[in-house]
Amino acid sequence: MKTSFTVNGQAASLDLDPRTTLLDALRERLDLKGSKKGCDHGQCGACTVLVNGQRINSCLSLAVTHEGDAITTIEGLAQDETLHPVQQAFLAHDAFQCGYCTPGQICSTIGMLKEAADGWASLVTEDLTADVVLTDEEIRERMSGNLCRCSAYPQILAAIRTAGGLA
């Protein structure tokens, strides 16, 4: 089935078996191997990409449903040799060990920071009608959909604090 969307600003037009997930289309058809297949069931977050600016699990989304969408993956974040501020913060804080979950962590962070900037509450937001303050507890709750098997969580938290202008 013919499907067209943009990936990191580039137009892509693919003839897809409807069973193809967005993750498999990115990795297997467009050779963008940055987005990772961890659990393939929406439980680990390694496949997180941004679709029209929102973070989603690309493993649970059929590629044919993304006609016309603007998709951003880890490969599309740096501007030439200049890393995205969230990438830079992950490097500065050594916010990984094996690195497998990192592309998902970084894309998820970018989506999460926008959600917080837009005033979205989380479960740990005490006053649902007040402005959001990104405390460590808030960051942990909002990032709970991204697992790190190496357990680099303290450094990931520090990187997100820096990237979010909180430290």
Added chain:
Amino acid sequence: MKPFTYERPADVASALTLVAKIPGARFLAGGTNLVDLMKLQIEQPTHLVDVSRLPLAEIEDTPEGGLRLGAMTTNSQVAADARVRARYPALAQAILSGASGQLRNKATTAGNLLQRTRCPYFYDTTKPCNKRAPGAGCAAIGGIHTNTAIFGASEACIATHPSDMAVALTALDARVETKSGSGEARVLALESFHRLPGDTPHIETELQPAEMITAVVLPPPPAGRQIYRKARERASYAFAIGSVAVAGDRVALGAVAHKPWRAEAAELALEQGASPAEAMAAELEAARPDGHNDFKLKLMARLGAACLTTTGAGDGQ
């Protein structure tokens, strides 16, 4: 996944027609549960009718002072809505206590109601399950997993409904609007939307084949405080092992039955002047734990009493 065909009709009428006429066709919304189950071949639709872009994604004020949540509103959108946060905090809390940020960005209001149980034996295709194969038997009965029903279970099924959102919607007395056929509309109380398992646990709701949820309608918020609290096995991103929603004088419990469980005995006890602990004891009299899930009695007694104490439900009696 088994092979299937896919199309994205432009309007509700076309979507209804397609699902009615194609055997094995299913509506696809956010897909966070359906696609997962298709990978496991627990769901095997022949044709997917993508309804995610239909114009059903608005949150509108109703003339009676409530809100109409379009079927395709996302969980994130509803939880972020200023009106929901100010007037239906139990709903915002319930949604935000479920899944992850990524999943809530895709998952829809209608899809949340129609998600399948997370009973491990439903997912384990090497074990019998009356939901997957009616008549096969139930491996959960006598099995080692403990997150099973204490209310309304049957000899065919002891699974629970996994939704947080639906528990809050039950306490808030929400209604489900549907369309079918050539656009015939129906309204069902959420409280009676999901079914107890009986001897047909594979039939989970009152929806007819090819009937589509178009909206969930919230009545004006009830007088009194609201709360949603959830117990789970880790601090975030896990299904409930027990949850409680209180909205004014209405109480609903989650992860205890095949449907969101309206705690009418507790409500009645509160109306008659019972304390929070007495009200929960009255509700739990009807509970039938199976030896593996007995912990839910103590859990629900304490969680429920804490919520009722916090909201002061029944204090005005």
